[in-house]
Amino acid sequence: MTAADTIAAVASPPGQGAIALVRVSGDRARETVRGVFSGKLNEPRRQQFGHLVAADGATIDEVLVTWFQAPRSYTGEDVVEISCHGGLLVTRAVLDRLLEAGARPAEPGEFSQRAFLNGKMDLTQAEAVMDLISARTDLARRAAHEQLAGRLGEALGALREDLIGIVAHVEAYIDFPEEDIDPDTGATMLGRIDAAREAVARLLATADQGRLLREGVRTVICGAPNAGKSSLLNRLLGFDRAIVSETPGTTRDTIEEVIDFHGLPLRLIDTAGVRESADSLEREGIARTLAQLDNADLAIEVIDASLPGPDIPNRSGVEIARHLPAGARHLRLLNKADLGLGAGRGGEADDGLPFSCRTGEGMESLTAAIFRELGGPGANWGADLVAINARHKRCLARAADDLERARESLAGGASPEFAALDLRAALDAVGEVVGKADVEEILGEIFGRFCIGK
């Protein structure tokens, strides 16, 4: 497997469609296609009509072919794109013909990997291609687009430049050991390191947002039996997915559906109501509810507030917050507000949000509360979305530690060699995010998750 190979793959999804796209990339891409195509490919970026012909001269399909001359192509190599008729057999036949003519099947993500290796995009942009394709909501799409446009790369580029400056400065002192770092210079240097630490911290703070946009918010709907959990799921979904009935204990198994909630992907999980039960089936359901809470990003506790009963916080039989992981959010809905809440309210104004699954009352406050809870301070679900992924987070967390150590040794008056080592490590860690470090081993991990043809 060398970069010199000419690779080919179907870039459109399998199945039937008006057209499909087959991509070829590599030094011999144009030559390979010329050997099997009746039209000319003399002018780059100009679509040519012609026939794709089999070895025996028979026509395989009528196609439109475009040649992108290196380096002005997606991969940076010569690329030829063939639009053929969209059908499993047609695309298969076109691809087979190209393989027969000397191309080799592309590995998953290999086109994007070549684009990265040829300097057409940095690693964060290559990852954004995948994010963009798999985005389920508008906010997720916009965040992916920002990253693809290089927004994260720019922020990291500025950070790397600062770090390179600091490293150079510290290393200058190592080269002239007879001169101690004077207090003034020392303070300036610490200031610069702190600025870099803040920049890293700001990016790290977007990690949660990034994960929620990419994976969806694990939203567990929980509470006592008959509170209206399944009714809430149905209301949020906009159709009757779960069985709703006046019999407590209706929902036994967990039901999961992903919705586009004003741009935010919510992975809604309806659960069995929690109560003491003799029924082993129901007990299994309750165990599953608690297991779901273990992994929740957000718990929406539904309470039938029309009924008299103990104080609102004690209505669900279990203390929901205690079952949630650190950092998870918890909202309480005072459901069935259409029946009147007076009887059941514990009297505390901040017990929860009045809500009605029947009438939809309270939906606006719920929406606002969800965005507020998930955002945390400084969250920006609007424009300029930079939201790092788990890999970026791992690298940047390392950079944060390295910078912290560098700061400590400088401030503590240790020999500057120690600080220099840590600063270099921080620089590497930041470089790893965009692919400007020794990253061979992480490439496979990133591009292996792509689909073929990308």
Ligand SMILES: Nc1nc2c(ncn2[C@@H]2O[C@H](COP(=O)(O)OP(=O)(O)OP(=O)(O)O)[C@@H](O)[C@H]2O)c(=O)[nH]1
């Ligand atoms: N009046 C009124 N009734 C509601 C409301 N929400 C749910 N209900 C009723 O409450 C009963 C229980 O609703 P479900 O959605 O099945 O409740 P659940 O929490 O999923 O119940 P289990 O699955 O048994 O734990 C049904 O008869 C619903 O029609 C509401 O906002 N107002």
Ligand SMILES: [Mg+2]
């Ligand atoms: Mg239910």
